[in-house]
Amino acid sequence: MVACADIGLRRGNNEDAVGVRPKAEPWPVAVLADGMGGYNAGEVASTMAVDLVTAALQHGPGADASGKTAECELVDALRMANTAILAAQSTPGCQGMGTTVVVALVLQQQLLLAHLGDSRAYAWREGRLQRITRDHSLVQQDIDAGLISEQQAKASRFSHLVTRALGVTPEIEPELNLWPLRQRDRIMLCSDGLTDMLDDDRLQDLFSEQAPLPLLLHRLIASANEAGGKDNISVVLMEADIDSQPA
Numbered sequence: 001m002v003a004c005a006d007i008g009l010r011r012g013n014n015e016d017a018v019g020v021r022p023k024a025e026p027w028p029v030a031v032l033a034d035g036m037g038g039y040n041a042g043e044v045a046s047t048m049a050v051d052l053v054t055a056a057l058q059h060g061p062g063a064d065a066s067g068k069t070a071e072c073e074l075v076d077a078l079r080m081a082n083t084a085i086l087a088a089q090s091t092p093g094c095q096g097m098g099t100t101v102v103v104a105l106v107l108q109q110q111l112l113l114a115h116l117g118d119s120r121a122y123a124w125r126e127g128r129l130q131r132i133t134r135d136h137s138l139v140q141q142d143i144d145a146g147l148i149s150e151q152q153a154k155a156s157r158f159s160h161l162v163t164r165a166l167g168v169t170p171e172i173e174p175e176l177n178l179w180p181l182r183q184r185d186r187i188m189l190c191s192d193g194l195t196d197m198l199d200d201d202r203l204q205d206l207f208s209e210q211a212p213l214p215l216l217l218h219r220l221i222a223s224a225n226e227a228g229g230k231d232n233i234s235v236v237l238m239e240a241d242i243d244s245q246p247a
Helices: 041-059 067-088 138-144 150-155 200-208 213-226
Strands: 002-008 016-021 029-036 098-107 110-116 120-125 128-131 175-180 186-190 233-239
Touching: 016 041, 016 233, 029 041, 029 186, 029 233, 041 067, 041 098, 067 098, 067 110, 067 175, 098 120, 098 186, 098 233, 110 120, 128 200, 138 150, 186 213, 200 213, 213 233
Parallel strands: none
Antiparallel strands: 002 233, 016 029, 029 098, 098 110, 110 175, 120 128, 120 186, 186 233
8 A cells, every 4th residue: 555645735824634654554544634613732642642643543453453452452542532622721821732644554454444534435447436535513513414415514614513522521422434445545634724715626636537646636736726725734645555465
């Protein structure tokens, strides 16, 4: 599995954070977080989430552990990060901070995903881009209930109110997804700075160009900036190389 990541800044401060460890043991890992709460506090929360989760997952039981073990390790890492972010809120300037997060763990021919909030994961396979995660947000609940459309959701004043995040409540409930990897699958993790500017059809068009990952990454960020770039834009791209992974 090869990976790359980048951030296209639009605000004076950057509340997004990204960590990619393609050769980490026992599992390659990518973490993307989008902070919230005050001018600097969001940046603190997202950085803590990325650093703590990444570090915790590099001390697991071993690459041959079962998928269920990996799920437990991932949830434990997120719970630890949540506790640390809550404790740090006693620091001046950090009150009320929190962060969305999406994590990808590369298992043997599978991708384990966990997320809280509206940072997303997508998969590109055989000419089709599929959204793997479901936003934890008020507008997503309205979409699911058939009350509003995706387009109406983007215009809603509640569009950025998330229902799950790190640093908000003592107990968290991360959503887990398992994606069976095939050769040359492309996986994208991204913050809402990308998806607020580009809908899924536009993302599909960009992936359809079949550009090398670094060029695709540049085009995604440039397109979001050209569309208005109202927020920080964070993207992680990965491509499955099943043949090179241990059997």
